[in-house]
Amino acid sequence: MSSTIETEARVTDYPQSSGIRYLLSWILWPGLLASCMFAVITGLNRGLDPVLTLFSVYFVLIVCIAILERVMPHEPSWNKNDGQIGNDIFHTIVNYIVVGAVVEAAVVALIAKLVMLSTTLTSASIWPVDWPVWAQFILLLFVGEAGSYTAHRISHEVPFLWRFHAVHHSATSLYWLNTGRFHTIDVIETVVLALPLPLLLGAPAELMFLFTCFTMFVGVLSHCNIEMRFGILDWIFNTPGVHRWHHSTVIEEGNTNYGENLMVYDVLLGTHFRPGRQIHVVGTDTPVPKSILGQMIKPLTGYKE
Ligand SMILES: [Zn+2]
Numbered sequence: 499m500s501s502t503i504e505t506e507a508r509v510t511d512y513p514q515s516s517g518i519r520y521l522l523s524w525i526l527w528p529g530l531l532a533s534c535m536f537a538v539i540t541g542l543n544r545g546l547d548p549v550l551t552l553f554s555v556y557f558v559l560i561v562c563i564a565i566l567e568r569v570m571p572h573e574p575s576w577n578k579n580d581g582q583i584g585n586d587i588f589h590t591i592v593n594y595i596v597v598g599a600v601v602e603a604a605v606v607a608l609i610a611k612l613v614m615l616s617t618t619l620t621s622a623s624i625w626p627v628d629w630p631v632w633a634q635f636i637l638l639l640f641v642g643e644a645g646s647y648t649a650h651r652i653s654h655e656v657p658f659l660w661r662f663h664a665v666h667h668s669a670t671s672l673y674w675l676n677t678g679r680f681h682t683i684d685v686i687e688t689v690v691l692a693l694p695l696p697l698l699l700g701a702p703a704e705l706m707f708l709f710t711c712f713t714m715f716v717g718v719l720s721h722c723n724i725e726m727r728f729g730i731l732d733w734i735f736n737t738p739g740v741h742r743w744h745h746s747t748v749i750e751e752g753n754t755n756y757g758e759n760l761m762v763y764d765v766l767l768g769t770h771f772r773p774g775r776q777i778h779v780v781g782t783d784t785p786v787p788k789s790i791l792g793q794m795i796k797p798l799t800g801y802k803e
Contacts, residue, residue: 508779512727519570523727526566527719527737534559534715538708552711559715563674567723572738573778576671576723583675585790589665590678593685601689609697623700631705638701638709639759645692646713646758651769653684654753660784661797662687667752668786668793672738672745677721681797692758716759732772733761740764743771745780752782 515523534555541551571577613623626634653663662681669676696706720741728739736757744755754771757764764770787796 509773509775509777511775513725515725519725522570523725524729526724527726527728528731530559530562531712531715531719535708535712538711542704542707548707552707552714555711556714556718559718560674563718563722563724567673570725571723572725572742572776573671573723575778576673578671580669580671581788582669582679585788585793586675586679588790589680589793590675593680593682594678597682598685598689601686602693605689605693606697609694613698613700625700625702627700627702634701634705635708635712638696638705639712640762641696641699641701642692642709642713643757643760643763645695646688647756647763649688649691650756650758653687654756659684659687661800664782664784664786664801665793665797667745667780667782668784669745670781671723672721672742672780673723674718674721677718681794683797713759733765733770735760739776740770740772742777742780743773746777747779747781747783749783751777 537555537558538551541555542548567577626637629637650663653659662684665681666679666684669679696709701709716736720736720738722738724738726738728735728737731737732739736755736759740755740757740761743751746752751771754769755761755764756769761770785801787793
């Protein structure tokens with residue numbers, strides 16, 4: 499395998515790996531995701547604090563990804579410093595975590611009042627609480643995806659919203675840290691559109707927590723710079739195999755694969771794109787500033803001088 503070819507070609511075939519590296523490239527994505535969900539569920543069953551459990555597991559996942567990105571990168575040049583580390587830490591902590599949590603709490607409180615009002619009137623929630631937990635979780639993935647697919651798609655197709663989402667697509671490499679590169683408005687839009695439907699249907703809080711964990715794990719894995727293979731999983735989940743194409747600099751390739759966890763609405767609505775090859779050049783033509791101040795303010799005023 500030649501890293502020179504990898505770094506120069508925009509699109510390549512999957513590399514000719516063999517042995518343990520080939521085996522790992524197949525089992526890492528499902529293995530890491532399943533291990534993280536198993537660890538969270540085990541922690542909850544043992545009475546550990548849910549938020550502490552989530553962040554502990556998330557931290558271990560990040561460490562594993564960061565090591566694997568050095569050992570078996572998908573694109574070696576993406577491991578170089580892109581000068582955005584400070585900005586990405588700011589976006590991740592302030593926007594992705596703090597703003598995301600505050601808006602989520604506000605939406606949950608608002609919907610809780612509405613649900614209480616409606617259940618007083620109708621005397622029942624329509625969520626199938628008698629189903630097995632695994633079946634409820636799959637239902638929640640489908641229901642939750644409807645809002646996040648819509649939020650993500652309009653953030654690409656509505657020019658005003660693209661201004662904010664372009665900050666996320668300004669990354670010229672994909673790796674674990676720039677998963678959280680989101681503008682405040684982008685985070686608010688996603689939470690406000692994605693959360694209400696499952697909450698209005700009465701999805702239980704414990705299930706919503708597991709859904710949040712799953713979404714965070716899939717999110718950071720979708721950006722990881724690790725050589726992996728996915729096969730049929732590319733049609734079911736938001737794997738790096740499809741999400742890297744979503745970050746393509748070619749607009750027709752980038753305006754695809756909007757799913758946050760699942761690919762179901764992309765497949766149904768014709769936005770699924772999976773050529774069976776690998777992409778190595780990501781970014782956007784939108785002139786997103788390099789500075790954190792510019793990244794926060796420029797989307798509000800527009801990119802034209
Ligand atoms: Zn996008």
